[in-house]
Amino acid sequence: MSGAPSIRDMFFEECEELLEALVEGLAGLEASGPDAAESLDTVNAVFRAVHSIKGGAGAFGLDALVDFAHTFETVLDKVRSGSLTADADLMRLFHRSGDQLANLVEAARDDVPANAEAAGAVLSELQKYLGDEDAEEDFVFEAMGLDLGESASVLTPDTFEISFVPKRALYENGHEPLLLFDALAELGTLEVTADTTGIPAFDGFDPTDAYLGWTLRLTTTESETLLHEIFEFVEALCTLDITKSSAAAPAPEPPGLIDLPDLGGLPDLTELPDTSALPDPDPIAAEAPAASAGKTHEKEVRGPKPTLRVDLDRVDRLINTVGELIINQAMISQRIEELDLPSVAHVTNELEAYKLLARDIQEGVMAIRAQPVKPLFQRMSRIVREASDATGKTARIVTQGDSTEVDKTVIERLADPMTHMVRNAVDHGLEAPDARIAAGKDPCGTIRLSAAHRSGSVFIEISDDGAGLNRERILATAIAKNLVPADAELTESEIDNLLFLPGFSTANAVSNLSGRGVGMDVVKNAVQALGGRVSISSQTGKGSTFSIVLPLTLAVLDGFVISVADQTMVIPIASILETVRPQARDLHRIGIDDQVISIRGNYVPVVDVAANLGIRRSGPAPCGILLLVATDPRGMSALRVDAIHDQRQVVIKSLESNYGRIPGVSAATILGDGKIALILDPEELVNLNMGAQPSAGLPPPVQKELRHVDGT
Amino acid sequence: MTTKVLAIDDSRTIRNLLRMSLENAGFEFHTAVDGVDGVARFAEVQPDVVITDINMPNMDGYGVIETLRSGPRKTSVPILVLTTESSDDLKTRARDAGATGWIVKPFDDASLVSVLRRLTGNAA
Known part of the structure; x- marks a missing residue:
């Protein structure tokens, strides 16, 4: 059938949804057990998902997909009719079949040959569940009509x-x-x-x-x-x-x-x-006027959650316009303030209402782009199965906070780095089953994914209950690759985070599974490109955890409007733990330029923002205000700025697409007075500061990485 | 008068394909996403012909046909079953429920349009 490309695209879009429903159904089936009363509904839902894929695939002549879906569906039908029980083995096969189905859908979508071997292997396992009578009834698509x-x-x-x-x-x-x-x-x-x-x-x-x-x-x-x-x-x-x-x-x-x-x-x-004796073709139609005649409209509002499908471009245009609205609102506020009206003036009240409305609109628009991380997590469960199959390990996946909503772009761009981390967790994190038994653990390893909103950020963790990082080997590798000097004294977490160094990943350290030429530095870059940060922590014998912190949205951020050497800038509030107005006696000098401040008994390095941006020569400066920022894993640094003027939401305008990348600066925004202000990247500023320390004596990559300074 | 077609199918792809074929052919096209929706839409749209899937959530195609063919408001409009299955069992069930015909997916545009035109006695 000569389907227009758009319908084909829609089919693959629908396939995505159906595959999600399939995975969800299988998970539900596993959770409830084959005997539960609700399991029939779940099997039905799984069956329908596969069936719908088959139906659509047939329409586009995707034979490989049709064949596979048909066999899968036939086995599911046997479970549905009760002639087959979905025991643990069969459930595993179903999961793998779901994965293969997804592969076939992907291959068909991208118009590339599918991995016929893998599909064939699963297919023949499925066929084992079919009796002869099923096998004979080979599935053929008939075109409508008489042959x-x-x-x-x-x-x-x-x-x-x-x-x-x-x-x-x-x-x-x-x-x-x-x-x-x-x-x-x-x-x-x-x-x-x-x-x-x-x-x-x-x-x-x-x-x-x-x-x-x-x-x-x-x-x-x-x-x-x-x-x-x-x-x-x-x-x-x-x-x-x-x-x-x-x-x-x-x-x-x-x-x-x-x-x-x-x-x-x-x-x-x-x-x-x-044929005049034919009955009235439609008695019901005769009873009421055809009110909707001549007008076609599709009603898609059944089911628990009515949805509307909108072109993403439209949403993005809207978000952009709302961004302009926020900027415009800030400008109006500023103009009115400049008029110096009495505070009871009506216009001031109206303005407050306008601000609230603008904020509501903005939040509403942002919410359109927000999507639950569930599909992302579901995709990871497939990665876990593939990785454990490939490595001969057994692993289960546990997810938490599936419904946490994150910007669509963030979810999309997180897929690759997460895949890599999850593969890594299975491949390097988990031990082989016998080693686990020897260690007194469940032979089946656990990969845990969790997502949560916390103080304006999204926290995503990927952890395994494996052996933990082999720090000796990591350090040895880093030294061997000349990434750190042989005599470097690093804390445990510093060693762990060496994994993110470019060039750390080696053939030796990476099996053919998680290899693929991608190192953890790529993961880190991908996360940083989203305005987030990633770190790893590990406990020997208990496992490792990758932690990713991401902004809720890529379009706006809550920031402090600050001034640094007479420049107005914005710093994301999310990264600031605390603000301190230090007394001169709190500050201690170390070396010529470096200062530390004692915060509740801990010495925290002071980073002079102006000096690091090259706006002002470093050296003794007024105490200013210190913004304490977290540096992973649990360290702190204090960014020195001259003043904090305001706290407001700013619209993020990319610098990179218009200008270029500036170290220490993540983006720009337009303030109420129409001026452009740079948005600072606190973490990078701290890194810049570390890199400027002549005493560190490490080659550049590590200087950039070793930012864990807790002063203790 | 334009011939009204109601397609009941839980697959968006199939609905889209039908929409493309049938709207191009000049039919007024309506859809429903499952059996219960289909019965509700039937009363609303009062189509001249119904195309229904069998495997659907909420109410399957047999249920749709039985519902539409029974009760005081039972209809005599043609109901075509559009499905990937072609086993005699399923066909017999559909026929007993009151189906007018059977179309196997994937369907062929031209034949479908031709059948619908003849079923509805309309050149639309």
Whole structure:
């Protein structure tokens, strides 16, 4: 079928949803157990998902997908009908089948050859669950219509006499004798004679009753079987008699496969007999005016959660416009402030209301882009299965906070780094089953994914209950690769975070599974590009945890408007733990330029923002205000700025696409007075500061990385 | 008058494909996303012909056909079953429920349109 590309795209979009429903259903089935009362509904839902994929795939001629889905569906049907129990083995197979189905969908979507071997392996396992009778009933798609070619052999034509008298029920079921005649006419030469003698006088005429009968004379090379098949759907609804004129005995009626006949290229309908006795085609239609005539509209509002599908571009345009609105609102506020009106002025009150509304609109618009992380997590469960299959380990996945909503772009761009981390967790994190048993652990490892909102950020953690990081080996690798000097003294968490160094990943350290030439530095870059940060922590013998902190949205942020050396800048509030106005005596000098401040007994390095941005020479500066920021894993740094002016939401405008990348600066925004302000990246500022320390003496990559300073 | 078609199918892809074929052919096209929706939409739209899937949530295709063919407001509009299955069992069930015909997915545009035109006796 020559489906327009857009419909094809929509099919694959739907496939995504169906695959999600499939995974969800399988998980539900696993959770409830095969005997639970609700499990039938769940099996039904899983079945339907596979079935719908098959149906759509058939329409686009995706045969590999159709074949696989069909076999999968047939096994599911056996579970549905109760002839098969979904035990642990079968559930595993179902999961793998779901994965393969997803692979096949992906391959079909991208129009690349699928991994036939993997699909074939799962397919043959599925087939083991099918008896011979299922196997024989090989699945074929039939195009609608009669398959005339096959049964038409070189026979001399026979003539059949067909007497056909419909009952009332035939019309009640929406049948149309004309169609049957059309189908018969396809088979050869047809003569039709109507018997109108049954029509009563007008006053006894019931328009919904059947009065007509027909005698048909068909000369055809087709078998009598085929004639019966044409009448298959109406045979119980009429009096039918088919006889061969040559007086051969009628063949018994075998089961037919013929469906609605193809009726192309037939004589004009007007040549066919009068059908005035047909009942009103639709009594219901006659009862009410067709109010919606001429207007097509699709109603898609059933189900628990009505949704609206909108082009993403439209949402983004809206978000952009709302961004302008926020900037505009800030400008108006500023102008009004400049007028210095009494605080009770109406305009001030109205302005407050306007601000609230603008904020509501903004939040509402942002929420449109927000999506639960669930599909992302579900995809990870597949990665866990693939990775554990490939490594011979057994692993289960546990998710928490599936419904946490994150910006769509963030979710999309997180997929690759997360895949990598999850693969890593299975491949490097988990021990082989026998090693786990030896360590007194459950032979089946656990990969835990969690997501949560906390103080304007999204926290995502990927942890395993494996052996923890092998710090000796990590350090040795880093030294061998000349990433750190041989005599470097690093804390445990510093060693752990060496993993994120570019060039750390080696063939030696990486198996063929998580290899693929991607190191953890790529993960880190991807997360940082989203305005987030990633770190790893590990406990020997208990496992490792990757932690990702991300902003809720990529479009706006809550920031402090600060000034640094007479420049107005914005710093994200989310990264600030605390603000401190230090007394001169709290500050301690270390070396020539470096200062630390004692915060509750801990010495925290002071980072002079102006000096690091090159706006002001470093050196003794006024105490200013210190913004304490967290540096992972649990350290702190203090950013020195001159003043904090305001706290407000700012619209993020990318610098990189308009200007270029500036270290220490993540983006820019437009303030209420129309001026452009840079948005600072606190973490990078701290890194810059560390890099500027001549005493560190490490090669550049590590200087950038070693930012864990807790002063203790 | 334009011929109204109601397609009941839980697959958006199939609905889209039908919509494309049938709207191009000049039918007024309506859809429902499952059996219960289908019955509700039937009363609303009052279509001239119904195309229904069998495997659907809430109410399956047999249920739809039985519902539409029974009760005081039973209809005699043609109901076509559109499904990937072609086993005799399923076909018999659909026929007994009151289906008018059977179309196997994937369907062929031209034949479908031709069948619908003839079923509804309308050149629309």
